[in-house]
Structure formats: C-alpha cells, structure tokens
Amino acid sequence: MQHDRAGAAESGNRYPLKSASLPPIPTSTLGSHAPLGWLLTAMDAIRRGEYGERDIDETLTDAVDVAVLDQQRAGLDVIVDGEMRRQDFVLGFYERLGVEPLPLPRRLGPEGHDQRGKWLVTGPLKAIDGLGIVEEYRYLLAITDRPTKATVPGPFTLAGRLELNGHYVDRFDAAYALAEIVNAECKALVAAGADFIQIDEPSMAVYPDRPRDLVALFNHTVAGVGAKIATHMCFGNYRGRPVAWRSYASLFPHLGDFNADQFNLEFANRELAELELWQEYGGDKELGAGLIDVKNYRCETPKEVAERVRVALRYVAPDKLWVVPDCGWSQTARWATVRKLRAMVEGVAIVRRELMG
C-alpha cells in the first residue's frame, strides 16, 4: 500500500480528470479539512488585530499547505484546498455579498444550529469581486500535481442564512439572485483550469419538499459551466449535529433531472441506510458514497471501510462509485480526520485489489 501511494505521487504530470486516469473507485474528500490547532490560535490573534495583511495571508497559505499535505499523505486521489481560508463553511462569503450580520438569537448554552448567525439583506445581492474561490483554486493548482476539485457553496444553502428584509419574495427568489453569482464563479473557475466542481447544497437535503424547484434552481446554477459537476447534499454537521429528517427518499426520484454528474451523500452516519435506493434511482450518475462518519470519534478500520465499499458495490456499478466521507471535516479533530482518511484510502485499496483479481 505504501508502495502504491508513492507510485501515484511520483506519476508526475497533472493528469486531467478523466475516469481513465483515475484508479477504480476514486477517493476524495468533501471540502473543509480539520481545524488546525495553531490556526485557531492565530485566528484569535487576527481578531484581536495583532496580524498585518501579509501575516494573515502567510498564515492562511500555510494552513492550505497543511490541509493538502494531509490529504496527499493519506493517499487521496482527488485533492481539495480544505477551505482553510473560509470560516464555518460559508461565513466568509456573506461579507462579499454586502449583507449585514444580525445579532445571534442565542449565545448561551450548548453550541448548535440555532447559534448560526443570519444576515440582513439591504439591497440587490451581488458580489463585485466574486466569491474568492478562483483565487483559492489557483493556489491549489500551484501546489499539487494530483487531480483537484473546486468546492463552491450552492445558492439555496447560502440563501438560508439571509433575512430578506423585503428585497426578495422568498428563499427561492433570493437563491436565484445568488445563482447568478455562483454561476459566474464556476465559469471563472473553469477559465482558471477547473475541470471538476462540487456545488455544496446540504440545504436541499434538509428541505427537500419542493424537489422540482430544487432541480430547476440547481440546473440554472450550473448552466453553461464546462466541467464535471458534483454536488454534496447532507443533513447538517454544524457542531457535529444534524438539522434534518435524515432521508434522501423524497429527493432520489428526481436525481436523474439534476444536471450533476456525481452526488456525494451521507451514509456512514446512518448505518448505510438507503444505499440500496441507488440501484433504483442512480441511473448513469456517479455516487460519491459517504462511507466515513465525520461525527463519530470511533475511527473506522481499513477492513470496516472495505466491507462498506462491498455493500455499496451491491447497488452501485464499480465505474460509478467514488468513496468520500459523509461531510467536510470542519467539526472533527485533526488527528481523527487524518486517521479516518487513511482508513478510507486503505479500505478502498483492499477492494480495488479484489476487483482487479
């Protein structure tokens, strides 16, 4: 295994993302890497005003380097930048949208979803300087030879934290305005060299009651984007807590209508529930099966991961299956993140050897 990994790392040239150039059952991760202890200390100092602009840039750049290094050492096939320049997945984007932070309704007691701030819309939503993801992605390309994926927050999820203040009729209306911004960012990513873009729409799994409207919004968001498109839909992970009825059953009949090539969904934390539905609804889509539980500090062994992959292969064709964690790692300690990523890669390697006979 060690030898295989070294071989992959030495293969040199950045190969374009084509299934032929990736091993069977590719592995990747969903966006955020684990928080780094020293980065949290640095962020406190930054908030106290102790860092200059260049100090901040150096610190965040170092954090991205560490996130990429952790993934490469674990042996992931497709690398992300770890979203180290973002706070709590989407917080950093609101500052770019010209909306104003509202006071938290609850500040005391156990941390949870009702402590996530909302933002007041004060005019038409726009991001004059974009969302900043293109700059993140350019840096990622500069530091890794491996295939990469850009991760972009979806408009429906972004709209969920907005207090519309009479500027938009409802969440969908605001989401369509944000879809223009996200679409422009995706096209700029493609121009910068991105061939694989993941649109993060956890809220679509949390609020699945208007599936046809969700499909139309998603397709509008990715219209004309010339890249392989993935999406991630989950049931929430803020402070390691879900925020939804944890079922994809109402979304699954509509999967074929989404202009997405790949769905990255949460299964490990639900003891692989609903994986069997993929057989009925997956069609020609790829499944990025979440087989690693980011909320559970019990670390999977490679053998356990291999067994989960075998279960997934009962319902998903081998050439349509990717293996990923349930969600990003922003709420998981780094030691557990690294251990789980390694188990994921080693578990998949066991099954690859079986497949190749």
Ligand SMILES: [Zn+2]
């Ligand atoms: Zn998630």
